[in-house]
Structures are given as C-alpha cells and as structure tokens.
Amino acid sequence: MKTPLSFCTGLALGTLALSAAAESADLRVYTYDSFVSEWGPGPQIESAFEAQCDCDLEFIAVEDGVSILNRLRIEREGNKADVILGIDDALIEETRATSLIAPHALDLSGLKAELNWHDSDFVPFDYGYFAFIYDSTRVGQPVDSLRALIESDASVIYQDPRTSTPGQGLMLWVKSVYGDDAAAAWTRLASHTVTVTKGWWEAYSLFLEGDADYVLSYSTSPAYHQVAEGKNQYRAAAFSEGHVAQIEVGAITRNAQDPELARRFLQFLISAEAQAIIPVTNWMLPVVDDVELPDAFDSLIRPERIGFTPQQVEQSRRDWLREWRSAASR
Amino acid sequence: MPLKMRRAAASLGGSLRGICGARAGLAGATVLALCLLLTALSFYGLIGFGRGGLDTRLLADPYFHSLLQFSFKQAGLSALLSLLLAWPVARALYYHPGLALQRSFLRLCLLGFCMPTLVLITGLVALLGRNGLLTPLLGENWNLYGLGGILIAHVYLNLPFAVRALLLALQHIPDSSWRLAAQLKLGPWQRLRLIEWPALQISLLPLFGFIFVLCFNSFAVVLALGGGPRATTIEVAIYQALKYDFNIPEALTLAWIQLLIAGSLFLLLARLGSAHWLGVDSARRTRAPRPAAPARTLHLLVYATAWLSLTLPILALLPGLLDADLQRFDWPAILRPALITLILGLGAGFGALGAAYLMLLPVRRARIQHQTKRALALEWLSTHTLVAPALVLSVGLYILLLPRLDLDRYGILLVLLLNTAVVIPFAVQQLRPRLLQFDRHYDRLGRSLKLGVRARLAVEWRFARGACLASLGLVMLLAMGDVAIFSIFGSADWTTLPWLIYGYAGTYRLEEASVASLLLLGLCALVLLIFERERPDA
Numbered sequence: 032m033k034t035p036l037s038f039c040t041g042l043a044l045g046t047l048a049l050s051a052a053a054e055s056a057d058l059r060v061y062t063y064d065s066f067v068s069e070w071g072p073g074p075q076i077e078s079a080f081e082a083q084c085d086c087d088l089e090f091i092a093v094e095d096g097v098s099i100l101n102r103l104r105i106e107r108e109g110n111k112a113d114v115i116l117g118i119d120d121a122l123i124e125e126t127r128a129t130s131l132i133a134p135h136a137l138d139l140s141g142l143k144a145e146l147n148w149h150d151s152d153f154v155p156f157d158y159g160y161f162a163f164i165y166d167s168t169r170v171g172q173p174v175d176s177l178r179a180l181i182e183s184d185a186s187v188i189y190q191d192p193r194t195s196t197p198g199q200g201l202m203l204w205v206k207s208v209y210g211d212d213a214a215a216a217w218t219r220l221a222s223h224t225v226t227v228t229k230g231w232w233e234a235y236s237l238f239l240e241g242d243a244d245y246v247l248s249y250s251t252s253p254a255y256h257q258v259a260e261g262k263n264q265y266r267a268a269a270f271s272e273g274h275v276a277q278i279e280v281g282a283i284t285r286n287a288q289d290p291e292l293a294r295r296f297l298q299f300l301i302s303a304e305a306q307a308i309i310p311v312t313n314w315m316l317p318v319v320d321d322v323e324l325p326d327a328f329d330s331l332i333r334p335e336r337i338g339f340t341p342q343q344v345e346q347s348r349r350d351w352l353r354e355w356r357s358a359a360s361r
Numbered sequence: 362m363p364l365k366m367r368r369a370a371a372s373l374g375g376s377l378r379g380i381c382g383a384r385a386g387l388a389g390a391t392v393l394a395l396c397l398l399l400t401a402l403s404f405y406g407l408i409g410f411g412r413g414g415l416d417t418r419l420l421a422d423p424y425f426h427s428l429l430q431f432s433f434k435q436a437g438l439s440a441l442l443s444l445l446l447a448w449p450v451a452r453a454l455y456y457h458p459g460l461a462l463q464r465s466f467l468r469l470c471l472l473g474f475c476m477p478t479l480v481l482i483t484g485l486v487a488l489l490g491r492n493g494l495l496t497p498l499l500g501e502n503w504n505l506y507g508l509g510g511i512l513i514a515h516v517y518l519n520l521p522f523a524v525r526a527l528l529l530a531l532q533h534i535p536d537s538s539w540r541l542a543a544q545l546k547l548g549p550w551q552r553l554r555l556i557e558w559p560a561l562q563i564s565l566l567p568l569f570g571f572i573f574v575l576c577f578n579s580f581a582v583v584l585a586l587g588g589g590p591r592a593t594t595i596e597v598a599i600y601q602a603l604k605y606d607f608n609i610p611e612a613l614t615l616a617w618i619q620l621l622i623a624g625s626l627f628l629l630l631a632r633l634g635s636a637h638w639l640g641v642d643s644a645r646r647t648r649a650p651r652p653a654a655p656a657r658t659l660h661l662l663v664y665a666t667a668w669l670s671l672t673l674p675i676l677a678l679l680p681g682l683l684d685a686d687l688q689r690f691d692w693p694a695i696l697r698p699a700l701i702t703l704i705l706g707l708g709a710g711f712g713a714l715g716a717a718y719l720m721l722l723p724v725r726r727a728r729i730q731h732q733t734k735r736a737l738a739l740e741w742l743s744t745h746t747l748v749a750p751a752l753v754l755s756v757g758l759y760i761l762l763l764p765r766l767d768l769d770r771y772g773i774l775l776v777l778l779l780n781t782a783v784v785i786p787f788a789v790q791q792l793r794p795r796l797l798q799f800d801r802h803y804d805r806l807g808r809s810l811k812l813g814v815r816a817r818l819a820v821e822w823r824f825a826r827g828a829c830l831a832s833l834g835l836v837m838l839l840a841m842g843d844v845a846i847f848s849i850f851g852s853a854d855w856t857t858l859p860w861l862i863y864g865y866a867g868t869y870r871l872e873e874a875s876v877a878s879l880l881l882l883g884l885c886a887l888v889l890l891i892f893e894r895e896r897p898d899a
Contacts, residue, residue, distance in 0.1 A: 067853055068864050069694070091769050094848050101607055102763070105410065109764045186491070191590070193601040221589060225491070226506035229584040232866045236483070239871055241492030242505075314868075349606070356424060360591040 056089035058292050061099050061112040065313075067092045072312040079308065080299050086292060095230075096196060096279070100126050107131070113287040114296055116156070120278040121199055123153050124345035133285045135297055142301065142318050145336060146278065153280040156300045157315035160250040160274035160334050161200035162267035163187070164235075170244050176271040177208050180245065181216050186225045188234045189247040192355055195230045196277060197247050202351055203344065204275040207337050213351075217358035227359070250274065250332050255314050257327035273337035279315065389722035393743055396716065399782055400749055403757030407616075410760045411609030419614050429618075432594045435508060436577040439515035440569045446516060447523035450667045452557075453660035454524070455531040456652050460664060466671075468889050470521030471835060473671050475885060477842035477859055478514075478581040480878045484674030485514060485586070487681065494677055510586035515579065519572045521671065530564040531557065531649075539649055549656070570630025571790075574623045574748055580845065595619045599752050616753040623748040628741050675882065681875040695861065695877055699884060702841050702858040705777060706888070709840035710833045712781035717743070717788035717832075724793070725800050740793070744786035755779055755849045772850035779846045784836040791832030795825045834892030838885050858884070 067073035067090045096117045134151045174180040190198035209216045225243045228234040238246035256262040283293040306317040489505045580596045602612040720743040727736035844859045858881045865874040
C-alpha cells in the first residue's frame, strides 16, 4: 500500500522532472471552461487561427470569467497569459485596475453600432441580452415588462448575483428599471421566486424540468433549442423597459511574449470567420454585422439596450449586492 | 488510574514492539503532521495573500447573524430528523435479521451516503419538484425549495448512514440482556427503555455530532435547494466572498468561525461517547425476541418504506433516459472521463486508507496505554479535514501554489492529493472501531506470543480485512463524486465524470447529463458491490 509520504515525495519529484521538460506554446490564452469544451468555440477557433498564423495556440481554462480575473490577481506579473478571453463588461474596470492589461491598438469601427464600443484595452467578441425564458406551451400570455413580471405571481428562477454572471445582470436590470425602489422590487420578486441558484445551469435545468414559468437566461437561448434540438416552444420574453447586455471581451496582457501575435489573435476573433463560429458554439450574438447564421437567430428578440457603464458597476456593485441580499431574504 | 499503574502501563507501552510500537507510531505521527501541514499551508496561503487581515466588522453584521442561525438550524434539524427516522428502520432490521434483500439494503445505504449531490438533486427535483412525479400527492402549497428541500436532501444523504450505525449499536446488546429480559418478563416498553436505549445512547450523541458537522458544512445542496439568500450556510458564504468580491479577509473570518464551531462541537461530542460509525464490526446474531404479529407488520412496513424512499430518487432519473437518444449518444467521449474517475477514486481511496491506518497507530497506542485524552486529541487531529472548510483548503493551496507550480499541467495531482486529504476522516472513522477491537482482544496475546511485525500484520489483516475493503469502497465513492476540488485544480485534459456532467448540463445538454449521471451512479454501485462483498455481515 502506498503511503502518503512516498506519494508526496513522488509528487514533488515528478513535478520537478516534468516541469523541466514542459515547453510553452507561442500564444497562451486564459479563458473559461465551457469555451474550450469540445462543443464550445475553443477547438474550432484554435484550428482556424493556427491555420493562418503558423503558430501554436494554447487555451488555459479556469472555471468561469470571474476566475480569470481572480487568477490574474493571484499571479500578478507572473501570469502566463498573452491574451485573456471571457471577462465580461461588468468586470473590465476591476481587470484594468490590476494594471496587467495593455492597450489593443485595434481599429474597432467594424463592430455593430448598438455595442457603442470605444474601449482602448478590451475587445468584445460576443454579446447577449439577459432575458427571461418561458415555455410557450405552458405560458400562453407572457409578461411584456420587468415591472409586470415582478408584480405578477408567475414562478421565477434566477441566479445568485454573488456567484453568477446572469445573476449580476438581473441585479443591474432591476437597478436600472427601479432605481431607489429596487429593494422593494426584490422583496416583491422573492415572494414568487422558486429558488435562487449558484449558477446558470442549475437554474436552467430546473426550468426545463418544469419547475418555474420563467428562468433568467439569455435572449439567444431559444436559438439553441431550435438549432440543436429542433424544439420551438422556448421563447425569450421581450421587456418594454429594455434589456441589460452582457458583452464578453478579450484583452492583451502587459507581459505578453509576442504582443503582435496577441493583437492578430484579437483581430481574428472579430473577423467574419471567427464570428461565424462563436454564435453556434457559445450561443451568443456576433459583434459584427452580416455574419451568416442559422435562421433561428433571425427570430430572436431584438431588445433595446439599457444598463450602466462598467465604471458605475464597479463603484456600486458591493452596495447593490448588499441591497439584494437583505431585501431578497426578507 | 493510580499513578503507579499508569507508570507501569507507560513503561510497558514504551517497550512495546510490533505494529503499535514506537517506530510505527512515528510513521503515523509523520503522516498526521503532513496532513496538518497541508491544512496549515492552505490557511497560510489565504492569510499571506489577504495580508493577514480579518474582517471583524462582519461579526456585527445582521446578515452574518442570520446565516449563523440558519447554519445551526438546518444542521440541527437535519441531524435530528436523520436519527429519528433511522431509528425505526434500524429496529426493523435488528428484529428481523432474515429480511429479504437485507444485504442489498445495507449496500444501498452506503450508496445513499456517498451519492454525488448533483445526481441526488436532479433525482429529487424529478420526484418532488413542481412537475415531479410525486408532487400531485403533496397538495397545493408544496414547495421543494427552502428549508424543506435542504432537509429532505440531507436526510436522504445521512439517514442511511445513521441506520447502519444504530443497527450496529443494537447488535451490541449482549445475549444475556435478552435472557434476563425474558426471565423478568419485561414488556415492550420496558425492553425499549432498559435494554435498547442504553445500547443506543452511547452512539447517539457522536452520531448526531457527525451528521451535524456534515450538514453544517454543506454546500451544493444548500445552494441548489435553498431557495434564496435566506438559506445561506457559512460554507456558502465563504464561496460567495471568494467569488466576485475576492474578499479574503471576510472569507478567512468565516473560515475561522466555521472551524471553531464545527471543530469544538465535534470534539465535545466525541468525548461524550463513541459511536461505531459506518464500520459494522461483528456479525453476531443475537437472541433478540421475535416480535409478535402487529409489531412485525409495522416493522415490515417501515422496512418497505425505507427501501422505497431510498430508491425513488434514483428511479426518478430513469424517465429522463427514455427521452435521451442513446444511439446518438457520444459513448467514447464518456469513457475516458469514467476511467479517470475510477483511477482517481482508487488513488484517493488507497491513499486515504493507508494514511488512516498509519494515523491510527499512535491513537491505538494511546488507547492501549489508557491515555484517553491523548487518544481523543489524536483522533480529532486525524479527522480535522472533516471540520475545516473544504473551500479554504483548496482555494488557499491554489493561491499558494499557483505562482510556484505549473498547476495547468499538474493540477490533477493536487486533485488527487486534496481528495485524499478530505476523505481521510471517513477512512479513520471506519477503521478505528475494528482496529481498536483487535487491540482489545488480541494485543496482549500478540505480545505474549512475541509475534513479529509481519506475522502480526497478517493476523490483523485477517481480522480487519472486511473493514478495510469496505472503507476503501466508501472513500473511493466519496472521492469519485468530487466536483468542488476539481473545479479549482482540474483541467480539460483530465475531465472526470462528475465534471463532464457539469459540462453537459452547463451547455444545455441535459439529456447527456442524465445519462452520464446514471453511469456515475452505476459505477459507484459497482465499486460498492466489489468492496462490500467481502463483509460477512453487511
């Protein structure tokens, strides 16, 4: 029987031996797990870019977008990334504050006008609107505004804003619609909330099991059901107040080995080729116009965009979380 | 013990050779020290990164009070309900040793205890959610989410374990007690009070403490079924503090509080008695009276209900399979993760079993020498990873090692190491009663026969083989279900089955997720079947 002692020594020696032999790729990209999974965009993006750059691209995946930022905070200048991919717009100020990000110096004039994007450090590669999804075979008359949903008695599942991106999105949404009355709105919503989950999939799978009328997800979710499953009954409810967007961005790190290659990679990400891969693998919208997409994308809702600037989010996130925490637990 | 005797015992102990001797004790102490070092390093990682600060303002925050209150409430209720409901089941099993499928039932109990939480949650939702199979029977106002759902899941996970432990306690009632009861013509109530209760009593408090600690530190169940920010435990709060806020002082404050509360409680309850935990150590068929017809019917009814309750959440997953297109299913994609999960389980299982055996050597030595306090302290230390917040352990090490080690490449080794560390307490709990029993019966004999280490080990192996294999099975199962540690250290190259399930579910592929869940469950059942087969009594 192996003792832990010999196991630990083995571990240490093995690690030393192996790390000496390890070689590094030309371009290393920090991203999140589902991006690199075999059904995510990672594999296709990697082979398409490697075909044109004659280089070796390596994705290093952590759990989710926030974990990319947390990893940078821990590693500081010792980080291995040339590019980070998958932080969202609500986190870019915190990421910029690490002073680990270099300007991209790319021309972003080709991006969709509705994004209204002028950031010199971060490049958007996909986006989506937060939306409540319902099953049209069960909900005949969907609500048409956030206020109507909150005032209704329809059962709702959403995600915890302390642990998930959609949850943060709803927090911004409620705040921008209700302003100072947000606390009362949260308490009202809590009265017909089925459960608040840790992450997106727990909420969404509970919804698919039939546990709620509405679930917080993305405006693009119906496209998945149509394209991959041929199911038409899942729809996103369009809200008259407008929707909050989540914009996923990439950036070059200050310690990139080959900043030029990193820049080319970001440029590639917003090219027509990469933009056609991302929507049908990451199930988000392309950031440039005229991308050829399955018909299912044409039938998605096209909401008006509301919300806050990344600076406002950074300044108020903690207070808004506290507000949610105490109002929703009442 | 008079001083003279104690000194004599100590000098005897000092001259002990054989497996409980000084050299072996040193090996045990070393392993224990290494395990403690791991925990210390993880705290050091967090403290170093957070510049040592604690967030004491938190202690005055009403939110903190409410989460502390909720942690206590749900853990207390979970432990109480598990014990109350396990009691009649254990009695039914005790009074009717020949019940049909009893061995399978006890195996199912172990499976229930180790059931990966994400599988259980899916099963419970399919059963009791708004569209659940049983929901129409539960009335208009039924809601799975909230305290109710948390309690159902916790009872499901812990009741089976309590059944096994209580059954074991009942089996320790000596035959002479029953003969006496028959001579004195004790009625059912008197038998319950005078014979059964004293036998159960010693196990109850430690058992309560063990389940309480497990539920107090509960994470996945609370997050999925809690229903909102009202239902937050300390472990959940630590996760939340570390996630978006990256608020290390707050996380550390919470971690120390959890360690303090769960740790002291565990110690206190361990002092008050000694349960025999999961380890069924003797297959005695006592002469318990066979109850009369009405009681017998009741017992059978309880037994059948227990069977049904334990199998229903698993059966509820099956309809999901019918929807899944098994022809189209990507089987090769699932084979490698299944294999990795098994290997990881085996590695963590053997590692934990070996570590537990070595750690128990000094404990046994202390027991032989009647140094109760020392034994208790050593036992507490060897099970400390049970009460230390698992998140702190993994996040702390992550922060410490990330800048120093290529975790992207070797993270999987840390997944193995940490999984081993967190299941060691379970291996200790399983092995301890059997090994202590061995010492009580054979230590003197072994020494007087001057058996060498090898011979003694051989005897010990014959005696404890069943307990060893069963605890190997148990800790393997626990390690095989891990997602928390993998989510921090794992990488896509080494995807395990539970992580794959999360991956499927996280990208809308819920059918694949349910197929993979059942495969994981099947794998767990297989492991149990192999390792539990050796036990004559289970």
